[in-house]
Every structure is written in structure tokens, then in C-alpha cells.
Amino acid sequence: MRGTREISAFIALLFGYVIQTSVIARLNLPMGGPNLVLVLFLVWALRHEAITAALVGFVVGLLLDLAPPGGSTVGVWMIVLTAVGYGVGSIAANNSDFRDSPVIAWLAVVAGLAFIFVGRFIIGISVGEAQLNFFALFKLLVGGLLWNSLLAPVALWFSKWMYATLSEQSDALR
Amino acid sequence: MNRDTRRSRFGLGFLLVISLFLITLDLRSGSALKGPRSIANSVITPLQQGVTRVTEPIGNFFAELGSLRSTQQQIKELRKENDQLKTSIINSQNMAGQLAQLKSVLDLAGIGRYRTVAGHVIGMGSVAGFAQTITVDLGTANGIKSDMTVISGDGLVGRVQSVGEHACTVVLISDLRFKVGARLAGSQALGIVSGEGPDPLSLEILDAQVEVKVGDQVVARGSVAGRPFVPGVPIGVITEVSHTSGALTRLAKVRPYAHLGTLDIVGIVVTPPKVDPRDALLPVAPTPTPIPTVTVTIYPTPGASPSPSPKPSN
Numbered sequence: 001m002r003g004t005r006e007i008s009a010f011i012a013l014l015f016g017y018v019i020q021t022s023v024i025a026r027l028n029l030p031m032g033g034p035n036l037v038l039v040l041f042l043v044w045a046l047r048h049e050a051i052t053a054a055l056v057g058f059v060v061g062l063l064l065d066l067a068p069p070g071g072s073t074v075g076v077w078m079i080v081l082t083a084v085g086y087g088v089g090s091i092a093a094n095n096s097d098f099r100d101s102p103v104i105a106w107l108a109v110v111a112g113l114a115f116i117f118v119g120r121f122i123i124g125i126s127v128g129e130a131q132l133n134f135f136a137l138f139k140l141l142v143g144g145l146l147w148n149s150l151l152a153p154v155a156l157w158f159s160k161w162m163y164a165t166l167s168e169q170s171d172a173l174r
Numbered sequence: 175m176n177r178d179t180r181r182s183r184f185g186l187g188f189l190l191v192i193s194l195f196l197i198t199l200d201l202r203s204g205s206a207l208k209g210p211r212s213i214a215n216s217v218i219t220p221l222q223q224g225v226t227r228v229t230e231p232i233g234n235f236f237a238e239l240g241s242l243r244s245t246q247q248q249i250k251e252l253r254k255e256n257d258q259l260k261t262s263i264i265n266s267q268n269m270a271g272q273l274a275q276l277k278s279v280l281d282l283a284g285i286g287r288y289r290t291v292a293g294h295v296i297g298m299g300s301v302a303g304f305a306q307t308i309t310v311d312l313g314t315a316n317g318i319k320s321d322m323t324v325i326s327g328d329g330l331v332g333r334v335q336s337v338g339e340h341a342c343t344v345v346l347i348s349d350l351r352f353k354v355g356a357r358l359a360g361s362q363a364l365g366i367v368s369g370e371g372p373d374p375l376s377l378e379i380l381d382a383q384v385e386v387k388v389g390d391q392v393v394a395r396g397s398v399a400g401r402p403f404v405p406g407v408p409i410g411v412i413t414e415v416s417h418t419s420g421a422l423t424r425l426a427k428v429r430p431y432a433h434l435g436t437l438d439i440v441g442i443v444v445t446p447p448k449v450d451p452r453d454a455l456l457p458v459a460p461t462p463t464p465i466p467t468v469t470v471t472i473y474p475t476p477g478a479s480p481s482p483s484p485k486p487s488n
Contacts, residue, residue, distance in 0.1 A: 014221075017218075018218070018221045018225050019225065021218075021222055022222045022226045023226075023232075049182070050182050051182035051186065054185065054189055055189065058193070066210055066211050066214035067218040073197055074207045074211075075193045075194065075195070075199075076197060078192075078193040078196065079193035079194065082190060083186075083190065090182075127201060
């Protein structure tokens with residue numbers, strides 16, 4: 001039932017995207033607020049192989065680039081999330097602490113977010129996104145890391161619960 | 175269990191190349207990815223709309239919580255602005271009222287050729303006793319002296335009783351001690367108008383033989399040198415006439431023209447007119463509108479038969 005986990009995770013990410021753009025973005029939280037999609041993606045990447053995480057990063061990146069309100073150059077989020085997904089997946093695959101220890105998992109998510117923000121900034125600058133500057137990056141790093149580090153424990157718990165439920169269901173089917 | 179194999183690295187490279195290709199494609203030709211964007215839009219937008227519809231009230235609540243401080247500040251500023259606007263409206267209405275009163279005072283003074291100084295009523299009522307007085311913000315500094323006539327746009331208000339440097343006290347025509355020589359417009363019959371407190375003024379016609387009727391207008395007769403009363407100032411209109419046979423004088427009730435309860439701007443006549451304006455200042459008396467009487471006469475129609483009367487039943 002491996003495919004079920006991937007599909008469930010992707011549905012959760014899609015749902016997270018809709019919640020992010022329809023609810024969280026409308027709250028006008030100070031310093032941008034949390035990013036549910038990125039946190040869910042990183043939490044999900046911790047539990048999968050590198051190439052699967054890269055593939056999901058690719059799809060989520062495509063979603064972020066194409067879907068409304070979007071507006072960025074297609075491929076920018078894809079390249080960043082593919083690379084970070086692969087990195088997180090390969091590190092987590094070699095060390096089970098990233099899945100078993102909540103603190104290490106939480107640190108991995110925060111570090112992954114920092115890589116995503118910096119990577120997105122560099123790629124954005126490279127393709128000539130005029131609105132990006134170092135102040136925007138600083139604000140994104142401080143605000144984004146603060147909000148998302150608060151959201152990460154909830155997302156980690158949700159991910160653990162979802163996978164446990166899916167495993168129980170697959171065991172029951174056998 | 176190291177799964178970071180050559181195959182997965184190849185897969186990663188492939189995905190990155192596709193991403194770079196898409197970036198190049200999108201940068202080179204903005205319309206190339208219009209189709210996929212449109213598809214994503216049509217898939218995601220209904221979902222966003224649905225979620226927004228469900229969560230909007232909650233979202234708005236939390237959004238308000240987030241901006242509570244700025245909202246409070248905004249409410250504070252709007253309340254302040256609202257108070258200022260309310261005050262401005264009240265001031266504007268007050269000024270419009272004052273302007274109308276000032277205009278009517280000046281109109282009356284203009285017709286009577288009185289030279290007046292206009293002032294605000296700054297106090298009403300007497301400190302001691304039941305005297306009916308007002309305080310006006312005009313005094314000796316404005317050329318006001320005691321026993322000068324005080325008028326409003328409608329007619330006689332009273333006379334100046336005492337004067338300070340910047341304010342004076344005016345006895346109103348309704349005061350119980352107030353008396354003014356008067357004459358009836360038209361018949362020129364002389365009389366004396368006295369204040370009766372809250373009741374209408376009383377008029378004592380000196381000649382009992384004079385024909386007096388309700389609706390007759392009363393004007394001030396005028397004093398020597400125009401003090402305390404200048405001639406021709408409208409006092410009021412007769413509302414009731416007493417018929418006492420054998421009396422030497424006739425009594426009548428007079429409703430004053432001046433609205434003593436709503437005085438704001440008054441004029442004090444500082445120079446009387448050289449010529450008595452007589453009845454020129456009186457308001458135009460309302461002319462009665464004739465009520466047409468319609469008489470309908472019904473003629474019997476020759477061809478019409480009378481309606482049968484019901485037969486009595488046995």
C-alpha cells in the first residue's frame with residue numbers, strides 16, 4: 001500500500017495549499033505568517049526516499065508556480081523544492097533519528113525551510129524577480145522561520161498520525 | 175540502507191533539467207505555459223472559493239484579531255473625527271439660525287430706519303426673583319445705554335434695564351413690571367401693553383368706544399427722543415377682547431410677535447428714526463382664503479319610473 005501513502009500525502013499537500021492561499025494568507029499575519037505547504041512538504045520528505053521526495057518537491061513546486069495566485073516564473077519553485085526534497089530525503093534515509101526524534105525532525109524542518117528560503121531567493125534573483133531584495137530575504141528568514149517552527153510540531157504530529165493510521169489500515173487489509 | 179544510488183541521482187538531475195527548461199521556456203515566451211496555468215487555475219480556484227466561503231467568517235475574525243490594535247486606533251480616530259463633524263454640523267446649524275435671526279433684525283431695523291447694534295443673548299432669566307430678563311453681550315463699550323429699545327426680527331423684545339461695560343440686562347415685554355405705550359395699527363387707538371409673565375400680554379385701550387377685534391395688530395407708540403421705546407416697533411396681535419359694559423377702558427390679550435423663548439440674536443436701537451415708520455414694520459396679516467360652497471340640485475328625470483315599494487307580507 002505504498003502508493004496510498006504517496007497519494008494521501010499529496011492530497012494533504014493540496015489541501016494545505018488551498019488552506020494556505022484561502023485562509024492563512026488572508027489573515028494578514030505579521031511577518032507573513034506560516035507556510036503550511038512548505039512545512040507539510042518537509043515533514044513528508046523526512047519520511048520518504050530521496051528520489052520520491054525530489055519527485056514530490058517537483059510536483060509541489062509545479063503547483064506553487066502554476067496555481068493562483070502564483071505569478072512566479074514557472075520552474076523556480078520546482079527547482080528549489082526538488083533539490084531540497086532530495087537533500088532532506090537522502091539525509092533522513094541515512095539516519096533514523098530524523099524520523100524517530102521529534103526534536104531532530106523539528107530541527108531538520110527548520111533547516112530545510114532556511115534552505116528553501118535562501119534557494120528561492122537566489123533563483124528568484126537569477127531570473128530577475130525585481131521585488132526581491134536582502135531586506136525581503138531577512139524578513140522571510142526571520143518571520144518565516146519563526147512562524148513555521150511553531151507550525152512544524154503540529155505538522156510532524158499530523159504526519160505521524162496519518163502514517164500510523166494508513167499502516168494500521170494496510171495491516172488490516174492483509 | 176543507502177538508497178542514494180546512481181539511479182536516484184540521475185532522476186534528480188532529470189527533474190532539475192526539466193525545471194531549468196521550464197524556467198527558460200517561461201522567460202523566453204510568456205505565453206508558452208498559458209495552457210497549464212489556465213488548467214491549474216480552473217482546478218484550484220473552485221477549491222479556494224469553497225474553502226474561502228466556509229472559512230471566511232472565521233478568517234475575518236482572526237484577521238481582525240491580528241489587526242486589533244490598528245483597528246482600535248482606527249475606531250478611536252473615526253470617533254474623534256465623528257465628534258468633530260457632529261460639532262461642526264451643530265455649529266453650522268447654529269450659525270444658520272443666528273444668521274437668519276440677524277438678517278431679520280437688520281431687515282426690521284432697515285425698514286424702520288433704526289440704527290441698531292446686534293448682539294448675542296448670553297443669559298436668560300433673573301438671578302433673584304421672577305423677573306423675566308435676558309443678558310446681551312453688548313455694553314457701554316458698544317454705545318449701549320439704559321432705556322434703549324431691544325428688538326428681534328419679529329418685533330419688540332424689551333428695553334435695556336442696566337448696562338455694564340460689555341453686557342447689559344434687558345427686561346422682556348413679558349415681565350410683570352413691563353409697560354409700553356402702544357397703538358392699534360389702522361385705528362391708531364392708544365393703549366398700554368403690560369407684561370403678564372407666562373400669559374399673553376395685556377392691552378388696555380384708553381378709549382372704550384374704539385372698535386377692537388381679534389387680529390388687530392399692536393405697535394409701540396414711541397417715547398420722547400426714542401427712549402425707552404422707538405415708535406413703530408411691532409408688539410403683537412390681539413387674540414382676545416374683553417367686553418365689559420360701562421368700563422372706561424377696554425382690555426384685550428396680545429400675543430407678542432417676538433419669540434421670547436428662542437432669542438439668540440437681538441438688536442438694540444441706538445439711534446431712533448427721524449420719522450415715525452407708523453405701521454410699515456408690521457408683518458403682513460394673513461388674508462382669509464374663501465372656501466367655495468358647492469350646491470347640488472337634483473332634478474327628477476322624466477322617463478325614470480319610481481322604484482317599487484316592498485309589499486307588506488301577510
